[in-house]
Amino acid sequence: MKKRFFLVFCLLLFLFTGTVSADSGGGTGSLSITDENRFEPDYYRKPETRYMSQGAGLGRTARAGLDFETYIVEQLQQFSTVIDVSGYGISNGGAGNAFFQVLYNHPELFYVEGDVEWTYNSSGMVTRYHNIKYRDTKANVQRQQKELEAAAEQALTWVDDSMSDMEKALAIHDYLVLNCEYDQERLQSGRLPAYSHSAYGALVSKLAVCDGYSHAYSYILGKLDIPCELVTSNSMNHAWSMVSIDGNWYHVDVTWDDPIWDCIGRVLHNYFLLSDQVISDSSHKHSNWSAGHRAVSDTYKQTFWTGIQSAFCYWNGAWHYARYNGISRTADVMKKQELLGGMEETVHAESSLWGNNGGTYMYLDLDAGKRGIYFNSGTAICRLTEAGTVETVYEPAQSASQYIFGFTIKENQLCYGLQSTPNLSGKQRIYTYPLPEPPAQITGITAENVTAVYDGAARKIQVKGIKTGDTVSYAGADGVFGAEQPEMKNAGTYRVSYKVERNGCEPFTGNAQVVIEKAEPEYAVPKGLKIGKGQSLKEVKLPEGFSWETDTGMKWQETGEVTCYAVYVPKDSRNYKEVSRIPVKLTVTEEEQPDTPPEEENPGEPDTSPGGEKPGEPELPPGEENPGQPELPPGGTPDTPPEEEKPGEPDLSPEGEKPGTLPGADGTEANKETPSYTVPQGLSGHSGKMLNSVKLPSGFVWQTSESTRLWREGSYTYYVKYIPDDTEKYATVSNIPVKVKVTCPGHQYRSKITRTATRTRTGQETFTCSVCGDTYTEETEVYAPKKPKPVTDLKVTGASANSLQFSWKKTEGVKYRVVLYQKNAVISTAYTGKNVYTCSKLKPVVNYLLKVTAYREIDGGKYYAEKEASVRAFTVLGKVKLVSVKNRGSNKAKLTWKKVSGADGYEISMKTGKSGYKKIKTIAKGKTVIFTKTGLKKGRNYSFRIRAFKKSQGKKVYGSYSNVKTLKRT
Secondary structure, rough: OOHHHHHHHHHHHHOOOOOEEEEEEEEEEEEEEOOOOOOHHHHHHOOOOOOOOOOOOOOOOOOOOOOOOHHHHHHHHHHOOOOOOOOOOOOOHHHHHHHHHHHHOOOOOOOEEEEEEEEEEOEEEEEEOOOOOOOOOOOHHHHHHHHHHHHHHHHHHHOOOOOOOHHHHHHHHHHHHOOOOEHHHHHOOOOHHHHHHHHHHHHHHOOOOOHHHHHHHHHHHHHHHOEEEEEEEEOOOOOEEEEEEEOEEEEOOOOOHOOOOOOOOOOOOEEEEEOHHOOOOOOOOOOOEEOOOOOOOOOOOOOOHHHOOOOOOEEEEEEEEEEOOOOOEEEEEEEEEOOOOOEEEEEEOOOOOOOOOOOOOOEEOOOOOOEEEEEEEEOOOEOOOOOOOOOEEEEOOOOOOEEEEEEEEEEEEHHHHHEEOOOOOOOOOEEEEEEOOOEEEEHHHHHEOEEOOOOOOOOOEEEOOOOOOOOEEOOOOOOOOEEEOOOOOEEEEEEEEEEEEOOEEEEEEEEEEEEEEEEOOOOOOOOEEEEEEEEEEEHHOOOOOOEEOOOOOOOOOEEEEEEEEEEOOOOOOEOOOEEEEEEEEEEEEOOOOOOOOOOOOOOOOOOOOOOOHHHHHHHOOOOOOOOOOOOOOOOOOOOOOOOOOOOOOOOOOOOOOOOEEEEOOOOOOOOOOOOOOOOOEEEEEOOOOOOOOOOOOOOOOOOOOOOEOOOOOOOEEEEEEEEOOOOOEOOOOEEEEEEOOOEEOOOOOOEEEEEEEOOOOOEEEEEEEEOOEEEEEEEEOOOOOOOOOOOOEEEEEEEEEOOOEEEEEOOOEEEEEEEEEEEEEEEEEEEEEEEEEEEEEOOOEEEEEEEEEEEEHHHHHEEEEEEEEEEEEEEEEEEOOOOEEEEOOOOEEEEOOOOOOOEEEEEEEEOOOOOOOOEEEEOOOOOOOEEEOOOOOOOOOOEEEEEEEEOOEEEEOOOOOOEEEEEOOO
């Protein structure tokens, strides 16, 4: 039995290419990564947090106090071939997993070979890793590290600080698919290099397989502080990613969004932000993975990007992508200010398509300088300029059956494919054309911010550095440039964009801010106010604009003069400040005073309401649903006997019909006599009813279908038959035309907006009768957009050393502009439809000001609330990381910690045994990171913790306490 177990054990070791040799005093083990075990899920789990056991002595390569993961990373960065791990409690059975979990969770270690050996002691605990190999010389690897960092920085140019985490994840996804190619040729030929499994392969060599794509994605998202982990499936022999967005985990498979043998420039979005359920369904076919998280959210399940096959390029504050328009049969370049939400705008419709190949094969890319959006039609490569115009950059020579299938930009080269079909059976042949040299840059242009107090005059920015012949244009909040600056007259904060255009140069754009502060109002303090003994203050009326600040329930029981306080709110509160604590003299008299305002009233405050405002203008009435087909009117009146028809009504009888014909001309009734009859006159019916509701004289029946519906008012021709009483003698007469007058028993109109009113054009409302279909139209007034109400309940909901989170009350149909300031400088500006916003990458212990303005998007313009909400918030100090506490001599301990950015000093506390913590030292310098504690005794345990502080207004502001480290004196 023991022999059988031993054989099975040896077989398992062989399958996983790990080896173990042992004797009574310990042994050695090893593990190599091969194609058979490369995607073993255990290798990709997050490394277990391990610290050295107390009193463990490590070799010269070890640095005490580091956790296992940090320690191994440091050693591999130093190209160590032997690593002493005797103090970390690594078992022989877990040695391989522990090593590769560190390696695969750090894409920057791409240069370490996938082989490791170790030695363990008689207790089965690993003492060291050895024979660690590297893929190149130290000098070459250091060069490769710089190349990787430069490539990552290039990828990050596709990201903007205003983007959400979801948008950043999309931008990097598209960048990788656009710039990396699946290394299919070398994989098939058995020549696949190890670098193709790494971030270096995907970002620098631009050739990779699935784990290379995934390592690169994780590496870049890590730089953006977006959690991203690798997921593997042994049965699929495949790796992909899981990403955390807004607290929820999602699957992202960059590799499968970059199909094999594909046209360059094509970017799929079928595997972006999927739940466990979706990625495992029959359309996505992922299975048997192992991950540390569950993806249960379907937030992005129905998102429109699944139908987009071009890259999403963020340029000039908007997202651009390509979409096929089946109605106009054009390939369109689309633009959206916000990826999810907001209006979609067509900025270019391309009619030069791809012959009989349906759909669109238009792909987008950005050059390194982001000078425009480049895209291809079927016959040319074009550029969308900052001015919104489209210019043809290059038209390659091509045969009649050839089209441009595939386009991208690589290393200042326009790359494209020329072929007759988009379908490929092998590697695509790529043609190149040098990217045109960028135009000269305009320099020396500046515009200073303007701060002024409201006086009714419009303010303007001054753009300096302009030369003769330059053209300057300006844009306000709507982003539309024009020759005139936006009107900036009322109090508030305005952001002005300016653009300078010069012949032969790239346009220069910049921004400036205009702040108009509220003015002090003019007012006259109310005089001559009186109040009777026992009366409450609320009975004393104040002039317009004034209200009591003193408690209006106040009463006086003695006569004399008293002083109360009032608040003055000017009529134009947008431009004038509210004044409080205004002292007002009040005379208390014996007699009760009438409830009237004072005699003398001369506030003297100018009434300067904002120009052009029309309060109380109605909102655009919502459009009603299509009334559809009219319903039959309920009930109805009985039809009256036929009357004489009025002349002059239209005859709508069909052409070519012969009235009064005898059926059976073939002999069936030809021998019968023709009967005499009188054609029915004066027939009438009601709209909405059927033809059978119109009564005919005796002997006549409808030849036209009786279910024919009577519709619009008018005179109509239908057909009847006359069947005589004696059908043996007389023939039946067909096709007898009769007139029927149709009237509506009572119009029931329903309205529908058939042309929406805008700011410059009247609208149209169409009224349709649901009974008879009669219609008429009326014009609606030019639409004056209603501005939203200001933001309320703005507050700080979270603060850390590098981020602040804010929230406010949500209003339906409203979006928000969020501007963060430090002092008077704008740090960031973002637009969002949510009522929660997080500002990241901030500095510790800094006072920030956030301003939030509500707006509505109407006809492509933004309409802002009259007022903005603002709140101040401080970032806090970072948490100290206590690195180590070491014995020094007979009664000393040396503490080492990491410096906290922005700290003025540190406070150190110590606990002996089970007693509480006591402060033992205040370090007065923020740069100091070492302290030696003396007077320690043997046989006791000492625990230490540290927190940073910063001085502010004579007080100390503290950060959180560090991790605790305990030292045992023996």
